[in-house]
Amino acid sequence: MRLDGVWLRYRRHGPWVLRQVDATIGAGEVAVVLGRNGVGKSTLLQLAAGVLRPSRGRVVDRPAVVGWVPERFPADQPFTVGAYLSAMGRVAGLSGPAADRAVAHWVERLGLTRFHDVRLPQLSKGTAQKVGLAQAMLRPPGLLVLDEPWEGLDAAARELVPEMIGEVLAGGGAVLVSDHRGETVRLPGARHWSVADGTLTEAAPSDGSAVAVVELAVPAAGLAAAVARLRADGHQILRIRDHAVPPAAGSPERSVTPCPADPEAVPGGAPGVVSEVGSGTRAGGAPGVVSEAVPGGAPGVVSEVGSGARAGGAPGVVSDVAREAPGGDAGRSGVTSEVSG
């Protein structure tokens, strides 16, 4: 499927939400749409799914079967779960018996059995979201479009999302998924599309062969916000650490602490280091420490302290830690870097 010079605004003479978006997604590919709140991720997904029509440009080669999971399932409909899903199966082109079989399969798989005869408005947000996932999968989609699919789901259901994505990809489908919380770390091989200022840019692949690790210092009070911002920009957080406990020299991954998917869960009260892998670098403008990965011609590690950064452009880069940052405040800085090629 291809978005060909797509522009979108919601009303005549209104502001453009998207301008001249060109993007292609092929069979067996997944693209994660990243960006801050309100930049137009949902708009882009709705254009891809065919829910919205471009104001200018066109969307071509959209697969015949599209599974669309909106950010909020429209639960204000007077149907039971079973009746709604059966009807959606028919809408998707399944015969009655085939729809029934598909509904039985997905109801069981998503743990919806006891809600089969419950009316949609009576469902909790998370359960309604599962109904939204189920309806999109009743007929194997050639394109699955998921808008923030993890929102509101319990732990078990969250695990199902990457599974469902994997099944669509294995069946030759394509998947677009938006995410501002970093859950996509569970989607290896995903392409990263970043939306900002009305345009879409694709980040370099994060398959591990073209990324580097950067350590950034951030103010402790701004840690959660920094993590959220970095994730929104498409970077992968590897770890968060107190800069008073530096990692072993030359082995920054050794002391990795799993980073919570929810930026709100980041302990904001303590100074911290965030390790991130991704496709671009953001320099920390203030003291503190963050690690992130950036694309490079070769694997590498970059350590950054305060507002200064040095990038390793060659393999075999070493981070040396636990020394006072050049020109920094000894009480707040604890990392400096040595780069070798």
Ligand SMILES: Nc1ncnc2c1ncn2[C@@H]1O[C@H](COP(=O)(O)OP(=O)(O)OP(=O)(O)O)[C@@H](O)[C@H]1O
């Ligand atoms: N139906 C609509 N009518 C008018 N403006 C809209 C409509 N839907 C979205 N917008 C506007 O378009 C812009 C992009 O919204 P969109 O929902 O696509 O962003 P988003 O990146 O998905 O945000 P979030 O991360 O909060 O879901 C916002 O300024 C929003 O207010």
